[in-house]
Amino acid sequence: MKQLMQMAVVILLFLTTGLTAEARSLTPVEGLEALRRSFAGLSDFTAELTQEKQLSIMKKKLVMHGMIRFKKPDRFFMTLSPPYSGSVLLKDTVLEQRLGGQGELQRIVLPPDQGLAHWFGAVARPVTSLPPGMTVRAEQLGPVTNVVIRPAKGGQLKELAIVLQHDGTVRKLTIEERTGDRTVMTFRKIRKNVGLTDADFRLE
């Protein structure tokens, strides 16, 4: 469940890569609505990824490099380079994961309310109010927009911080969990609407 929540949030943020930051302070609802609007003009994107994990069970920080792809309405793909090579493919509710080049393929079918299509359906609706228990802070600092989302209590996710560049793309994403685990994802070479096909979403 925890994994799915995080997956959903991460994907939600990837969708905002086309966002254009505005030079004013945003109310919480405006901040979420801006994220939603940016998704409307997006059909797919790719980006290079650097991920840093500081987990409570590890003293060292895990640093990984890789690449992500997304395609509407329900495809997501992430691959990591050695030494932590592995791939994740999500086709709506079907999550497939392979560790290493030859690792065993793990396949999990998620309930529909945790599938990509469900989440995208949710973020496609205009935001008029915050979901119960959720708090959002949004601030504009020069060309950078920071949006910090704190979901309702009860889940594993404590806080999500998104850094948007002036062109609306997500540059940095920080996931903080109640256990103290923290993941920072930084994106480079972001390309939007490049015409990705199903062939780009396969676990070899």
Add this chain to the structure above:
Amino acid sequence: MRSFGLNSLFDRTNRLTVRHLVWIDRITRTSPRLVVVVSLLLALLSAWSLVHLRFETDIFRLFPADRPAMRLLLDSLTWSGGSREAFFLLEGDPAVLPEEAERLAGRLHAMQVDGAPAFKRVTYRIYEPSEAQRFAGLVAFAAAHPAAFVPLQDGSALAARLTPQGVSQALDRLTAQLAGSIGASGVVLSTADPLGLRELFLPRLKAGSQALNMDPSSPYFLSRDGRVLIMIGEPARPVQDMDFARKLVAGINLARQGLKVQVLCAGAHISAVLDESAMKSNVLSCILSSLVVVLGIFYAVYRRFWPTLMIPLILAMGVLLALGTAGLFLSSIHIISFAFMALIIGLGTDYSIHLYDRFSTERTAGVPTDEAISLAIVDTGQGLFTATMTTAMPFLVLGYADVRALSELGVLVGLGVIYSLYATLLLMPLLLRATDAPDRVYRPLPTLGMRWLWRFTGRWRRGLMLATAVSLVLVGLASATISFDGDLRNLQPQHSEAFKAQDLVEKHLNLAPKSLLVAVDGATQNEALQRDLPVESLAALLAGQGRLQSWSGLGQIINRQAEQRQILAMLPSVATLPTTLQTTMVAKGFSAASFEPYLQHLRDGSFTRVLDEAVVIRQLSVSPLRGVIDRHLVQDHNGWHALTYLYFRPGQLGQLAFVRQLREAVPYARITGTDLVSHELLETVRKNAISSVILGGMLVLLLLLTHFRNLAGIYASLGPVLFGTLAMLGTMALVGMRLNFMNIMVLVTIIGMGSDYGLHIQHRCAAASREKQERAFIQSGRSVLLSALTTIAGFGSLAFTDYGAMSSIGWATNFGIGFTAFAALVLLPAAAQYQRTGE
């Protein structure tokens, strides 16, 4: 018949028969009010008895529950919850199936009956997300005690993971997993199982929890092809609360409306309501259709309004008295047995036909009303009495059958025809006297081709006799090819939801085409587990010999103590494992403190400990995989039961041979399976059929001997039956019908029903002079033809029911009655005229 030395007995019996018919004639003439009052009184008493009867709908109650395989099958249904749960099978496009399942589950969760939740629980996922913590708890326990969980064949793989190199590799893999997962999602399971031992034990636990062939990667109870999803609900109240069950089913029907997938329901509540409704509708349509046809036939021939209207009253009396009498010695009647009413309509009308036909014929000849009634009651009544008894006795003999479906049907039909006869003899004369007048003109009744038939059979008697002999050989040969259908499913309503659901499960979810269940009982859990060991050994042996496709027992899920010792013998020394793991963790950047609970287990020697099976079972029982235990170990008021499932392909395992092998190896084990239940039932039915044919046949023979006191009468009565029976079997074989547990009893009942036709013709024709034989044949032949038609109308209505059991009886009887009537109407006059000419 002097050789029997029973002449005086037969004479006395016939005299008694005649005397009681004379008495009936007199009392209907002299005390009609008394007849009406007594009839009403009996009807009231029967109605009182009837209201105390309970009506069953459970299809399994139609079969003997005291046989071992059937007993265990019923037990297993109780253990698995099959008798108290509601099952929903969703079939449709795999792309929308999970979503629609969620919608349905939401509706079922929200459903209320009388202001309270309709279901205690609705399960449709292998485990709920809320159970993640308990799942982690199970993994932590199993990873700390791998000897109890890792399959024996993976002992070397386990050993490899416990070496310093294996530990290092495991932690590298763990690091990669943590890196590759989204966020910190892999942390909880990592601390529970840092060595990744769950890869070795989870597959067997998941496999063991599945009674059906489901997609192991799906969180739903989903078939491998993704087309069928199972949802299980536990209704809030038991099935006995019929008011609740009806409201529940109404709610279910509402809940499944508007979904993009087909939803089939099964289970006790659904059966109790839907099947009961379907059964009632089936039975009612049988009764009404046969009544309409029967009355139509009667009116079409006799053109008399009041006698036609009298028939339903007579039949109602017959049915009511039969049910009332049955209520005196039966506490409940299966609703399917109500189909007997259709048979009473077919058979009971015969008496009105014969009686009225004789009355009308005599009146047409100018005989006064009273005398015509007396002739009908006393003379035709003799034949009717014997015919009724020959019909009723074989049915009543079925009352001793172990198969309830047959015994209830036999008793009700047997009593029903007897009561119908007396209702006819007592009530019809009252009506005839009330509606007849001395000057009333009776036109000759239509001959229905009987005159032509008499002359035709007289002209072509030799050819007909020859053709009969050839036909007998041909149908005899064809009948020898008939086979037996032992599949109980084919007796069920073919379009019922339960049948379709069963079909869907077989098509998409069955683990193997064939299966057996072996149960071992014990007073305590430990006793059941220990007694189950030889069964598991036998199953493992069979699997090793390739005689099983797979098997599932507790020994397949967890390691018994002996196996744990074998695993431990394969492991390297684990004394240094805690230290090795801790230092390697530190070296690879892990926080060893986060793994302290696991390390402490290792230090405490959990890896080398042999666990009691009860401890392992307790752990599984409180985990999301508790279904593994529920499926293989059950406790009820009789104690504990260890269950082993064997799966195989047709021909792979000789089931009867295996039963013998099991009895020798584990004499206390019980075993069941659909084939075994069928076999058991077949043995029972065969035994019942043989004894019923012998007893029923002897009774019929005795009645015919009493009536005719010569062999000619017996030949005339039973000859057409022989022809009809062989032709029935031959035709069934030719059209692809098979004998089954139900229609095999037609072989018994046809003797009584079919012998009537020859009996009536012989009774009238033999007594008549040569000159009057044609007239006697026309009258009796017309009655026989109409009787056969009304009987076919009664049984014919069964032939078109959805119930395979009833339908097969209907078709078989119709074939039998049709051919028997044909033989009586064509061969008997040919034989009579053949004999008369002295050829």
